[in-house]
Amino acid sequence: MLDYAALDALATVLREGSFERAAQALHVTPSAVSQRIRALEERVGCALVVRAQPCVATETGRRLSQHVDQVRLMEQQLQLAAPGLAAKAPARLPLAVAVNADSLATWAAAPLARFAASHPVLMDVAIDDQDHTEEWLRSGQVLAAVSSQPRAVAGCNSRPLGAxxxxxxxxxxxxxxxxxxxxxxxxxxxxxxxxxxxxxxxxxxxxxxxxxxxxxxxxxxxxxxxxxxxxxxxxxxxxxxxxxxxxxxxxxxxxxxxxxxxxxxVPLFWQTARLAAGLLGALTGEVLEAAGAALRT
Amino acid sequence: MLDYAALDALATVLREGSFERAAQALHVTPSAVSQRIRALEERVGCALVVRAQPCVATETGRRLSQHVDQVRLMEQQLQLAAPGLAAKAPARLPLAVAVNADSLATWAAAPLARFAASHPVLMDVAIDDQDHTEEWLRSGQVLAAVSSQPRAVAGCNSRPLGAxxxxxxxxxxxxxxxxxxxxxxxxxxxxxxxxxxxxxxxxxxxxxxxxxxxxxxxxxxxxxxxxxxxxxxxxxxxxxxxxxxxxxxxxxxxxxxxxxxxxxxVPLFWQTARLAAGLLGALTGEVLEAAGAALRT
The missing domain is CATH 3.40.190.10 (Periplasmic binding protein-like II)
Incomplete structure (x- = not known):
């Protein structure tokens, strides 16, 4: 198996943008973060992080980071099914979604907020044009998106939201x-x-x-x-x-x-990664209800 | 002298993000844009544009693009002083500014809009954190910024706006x-x-x-x-x-x-490039007036 403490360090550096902030989030020193990532890079045989401001992933780094996010998601869905597995209160799970700005400024902020208020997640909302949010989904950077594209991205479900x-x-x-x-x-x-x-x-x-x-x-x-x-x-x-x-x-x-x-x-669609169907079910319910009240069918 | 038609093509590609959109904006074909930029790259001896989606500047491309923006700005200030120089109605000048999101959501949209409504400009407003807008100014990507940094960036003036x-x-x-x-x-x-x-x-x-x-x-x-x-x-x-x-x-x-x-x-400051003092004078007036009414002194 891969070293999941090191993978967690990698995903955290990429999410936070710097070794210092990742160290704070993981409650370790920046040099511990740096050592874990260097060990991982030696094992994989290539650089995983471009040390810049902010730190960004290499192609391989991005794949590893997506892998650890998916494993974490699967773990959490497992814990929802078998609560005994969680030794302590489940940690909040990072959940990235992409929304177009006009949706966020009108109907979409409330359902995202209601879902976040009642589930153990930390939402990471990205804003992009509705014609481009599907790229975030395709690259695995988000698990759900409001998109103008009706055709489901590979591995995703697409539902019409109205116009x-x-x-x-x-x-x-x-x-x-x-x-x-x-x-x-x-x-x-x-x-x-x-x-x-x-x-x-x-x-x-x-x-x-x-x-x-x-x-x-x-x-x-x-x-x-x-x-x-x-x-x-x-x-x-x-x-x-x-x-x-x-x-x-x-x-x-x-x-x-x-x-x-x-x-x-502009017809809009809610696309969700099938991988995260368990977690995203309740969010989809909130989103469909709010869109149904605000958008034209 | 450099080839300013080619420099204009370069700046337009970087502003619009693609050869196709630049061609539309310049009323020429994409292959004409491509030829102009290739000729410039041959003269300079290095790549100026990374052909990606969107197209981005190489370091040298960025410098050339800033140079042509500055020349255009100086031309326009010249035309304000000597209107006879403008053979036709003066073209609208691109004017890039960086503003923090909370300012734009509260007091800053109105003065920017009032200025744009009464001057021959096309505003390009970038949003970033108030602790980071000065980087846009320092790199020459914008001519003015709302910043939390009191110390003037080199080549700029800084005025307090209130908190x-x-x-x-x-x-x-x-x-x-x-x-x-x-x-x-x-x-x-x-x-x-x-x-x-x-x-x-x-x-x-x-x-x-x-x-x-x-x-x-x-x-x-x-x-x-x-x-x-x-x-x-x-x-x-x-x-x-x-x-x-x-x-x-x-x-x-x-x-x-x-x-x-x-x-x-959070004390805020209005930083403006001295190079553009003529054009930015009226904008500074609008910004200071609106900030004076909305922010704490």
Whole structure:
């Protein structure tokens, strides 16, 4: 068998980002962490950690770290089935999930929190674009993800969550400044748009649907769902906002749809690693219930 | 002189992350982008871009890209002084700034948006921990940053913004579950805390001040200021929240301070590259005004 104390040290260094923080988490000295990892590297015959700030895994290091996370998960599912196995109160299990920012800013934070409040886990929530969260699942960095991809990643189950409805909106001043002659390819090429980051294709997708061709949009980047709304109200740009986040602003006339009643619906899916089906069952229940109440079917 | 069309292609690839998106932004074909960059690499004698997803700069690529951003900035300041120089309406200038998430979720989005709404820029806002934004400035990736570091980075000016006040809070249920016997090193080592990411030291700092020693905290990671509040209300963990974000929850008793009246004040500073003093003057005015109204002096 492999040396699981050393594997634990490796996984902790990669999770915490440094030997010092890993040592604190494991209640040992940094040199003990360093020795364990060096012994493991000698046995495996290659480097496992790139000593940088933060420390990152080599390809082999990443595989070993995923292996130990999976073993830990299987151990915990075993303990749920046979509580006598756990000599002491079960340690909290790290549980990594990837969620898109707009879901986290609207419906997804509450079910994750309710699950975490009643299960012995420590959640590690990663944020990425809904078109990219499946990569986190495929690489084994997370055990569950909210994704726009319906097809299940290998080794995972996929369940439909419903669609998040977006509205293309801007402030009235912005609209009279840039769109007084209507919304089309010409005006969209001049009016600054808001995008979350370079992966955010929603604005381009909405513009393409309207104009029946690609329009190169001037883009401000603002990676925060809430700041997106504040920025739109202040006239920084137009953008696609989750309807739920801007209901008050639309009702008060602080934001206006660029073209009346042209929503963009983004279907979302909950993908979970089959390996962790036992642990993730209760989380899936919470997530499906909250999505059912908030998303469109 | 260097080939500035090729340098522009390089900077665009690095900003957009791919040759395809850079080609769209520059209104040329991907192979034209590729040829320009290859010609530049042959002249310089080393690779400038690591062709990955997303494309990233080599060390030399980063320096060249910063150089072209600086030249563009100087050109724009020249055009502000001598408008006749601009043959057509001035193109919008990319302006990258780094802000901590809690500032963006509270006071900082509005001044950035007001500035962007009235100046020919495209803002590229990066989020990082306030203890780390100065690294973005030092590496030249941004021209301005909200930082917890008072000392000016080389080539920058630093101005105090006031302090952001945090409160350590949790739901009443969470407090009776974990802290019924008081808040101390023992209970803090068992009660799950909320941290934004592995760089977030606020919870550890508050615990150290209270207990007069380091306490290893169990940590959920949740990289969203708003989700932090939702998660705390749902009983997921305790954490340090910006006072401004949880005023309603505290007043309604949905969140309670762990130890009454033990705020943590984090002084913030606005650091700006001197090189861009002309362009950043108006932004600095907006930022100082908004911070003055929202932060503690």
């Amino acid at each position: 998040m409805r977006y509205r293309a909106a801007a402030s009235p001043d912005f609209i009279s400044r840039y769109f007084s002659a209507g919304v089309g390819a010409g005006s969209l090429a001049r009016a600054p748009s808001l995008v979350f980051n370079s992966k955010d294709e929603l604005q381009a997708r909405w513009a393409r649907r309207l104009c029946h061709r690609h329009v190169e949009l001037p883009r401000h980047r603002l990676p925060s769902s809430q700041a997106f709304v504040t920025a739109a109200v202040a006239g920084m740009g137009w953008g696609l906002h989750p309807e739920a986040l801007i209901a008050d602003e639309l009702a008060a006339g602080m934001l206006v749809e660029l073209v009346p009643d042209t929503p963009l619906d | 952001m006040r945090y409160r350590a809070a949790a739901s009443p249920d969470f407090i009776s579950r974990y802290f019924s016997a008081g808040v101390g090193a023992g209970s803090l080592a068992r009660a799950p805390s909320l941290v934004f990411n592995s760089k977030d030291e606020l919870q550890a700092r508050w615990a150290r001040r209270l207990c007069h020693r380091h306490v290893e905290l169990p940590r959920h990671r949740l990289p969203s200021s708003q989700a932090f509040v939702t998660a705390a209300v749902a009983g997921m963990g305790w954490g340090l929240h910006p006072e401004a974000l949880i005023a309603d929850e505290l007043a309604a008793g949905m969140l309670v301070e762990l130890v009454p009246d033990t705020p943590l004040d």
